[in-house]
Amino acid sequence: MEKRTVNPWKWQDERSYSQAVEVKNVESTLYCSGQAAIDPDGTSSDMDMKSQLEQAIANLEQVISTAGYECSGIVRLNIYTTSTEELWPYFPILQEWIAQHKIQQAVTMLEVNGLFETLKVELEATVVK
Numbered sequence: 001m002e003k004r005t006v007n008p009w010k011w012q013d014e015r016s017y018s019q020a021v022e023v024k025n026v027e028s029t030l031y032c033s034g035q036a037a038i039d040p041d042g043t044s045s046d047m048d049m050k051s052q053l054e055q056a057i058a059n060l061e062q063v064i065s066t067a068g069y070e071c072s073g074i075v076r077l078n079i080y081t082t083s084t085e086e087l088w089p090y091f092p093i094l095q096e097w098i099a100q101h102k103i104q105q106a107v108t109m110l111e112v113n114g115l116f117e118t119l120k121v122e123l124e125a126t127v128v129k
Contacts, residue, residue, distance in 0.1 A: 001026050001128060003075065005104050016095040017107035021075045026128045030069050034080060034122035035060040036115065044117040049086045050093070052120045057097050060123045069127045071101035076126035079109040087121060 006020035007013070037045035037055035045052050064071055079094075081087045098105070105125075115122055 001073075003104065003128075015107075016098045017077075018104055019106070021104060021106050023075055023128050028129055030064065030067050030073075030125075030127040030129075032060060032063050032125040032127065034078075034124040035063060036119045036122040038119070044119055046118040049081075049083070049120050050090045053087065053090050053093055056121050056123050057094065060125060064125070064127055067127075069129055071097075071127075072103055073127045073129050074101075074103045074105045074125050075128055077103075077105045077107050078124040079107065080112050080115060080122040080124070081109070082112060082115055082120045084109065084111045 002024040004022045004024075005018040006022065007018055009019070012019060035056050036059070037047065037052035038059065039045070045055060047055075061071055064074075079087075097103075
């Protein structure tokens with residue numbers, strides 16, 4: 001697999017994403033459903049935004065590794081949140097995870113009116129190898 005990021009500017013570097021990611025010679029692609037703070041028994045979290053973000057990251061990582069992929073192969077990450085204002089102070093948690101796995105991805109963050117039950121943040125990814 002060959003991956004090339006396209007960044008005509010530098011400002012996105014501080015926000016831990018790329019403007020575009022080109023991928024060639026892909027062996028396979030994994031499309032992950034949105035992962036949120038849902039326990040293994042299916043119970044939705046009613047914890048704070050920080051806790052939910054950490055659990056959503058852990059759940060996304062588990063799906064990716066269970067499928068036989070690596071987080072470094074994430075090329076697209078969509079972030080859905082019920083409050084960007086509430087999420088923003090915890091964005092460094094996501095940035096540290098991105099740096100830890102050397103992820104180079106295109107990102108879209110959307111504030112939505114609501115997520116399933118008591119959820120506040122959801123992460124949806126496309127992963128290649």
